[in-house]
Amino acid sequence: MVRARVRAHLEALQARFPELLGSCEIREFPGADYAWRIFVPKSVWAEVVRCLVEDIDYDNFKAATARRQGPEGRAYVEALHVVWSTMLGLQRQQP
Structure with missing residues (x-):
């Protein structure tokens, strides 16, 4: 599935x-x-x-997604940035 x-x-x-x-x-x-x-x-x-x-064929997923999605995919790309920010916060909490 x-x-x-x-x-x-x-x-x-x-x-x-x-x-x-x-x-x-x-x-x-x-x-x-x-x-x-x-x-x-x-x-x-x-x-x-x-x-x-x-x-x-890219080195930055969010940037490549923004290019491929175009303006129609703006909400999806913004959601990716929220996930990235959340996970960065988790990384910074590590000792």
């Missing part, structure tokens, strides 16, 4: 990997912490992740 908070993210994965994910139905689970899900065999998901890792 692959979960997402934004349906468009799963749709983008399907578009990128139609041969692996194109036949997988995106299902909605209203009220769940991740409202959108697709169910795929672990071996299929492992292949998707392998391909995604090979495609990494």
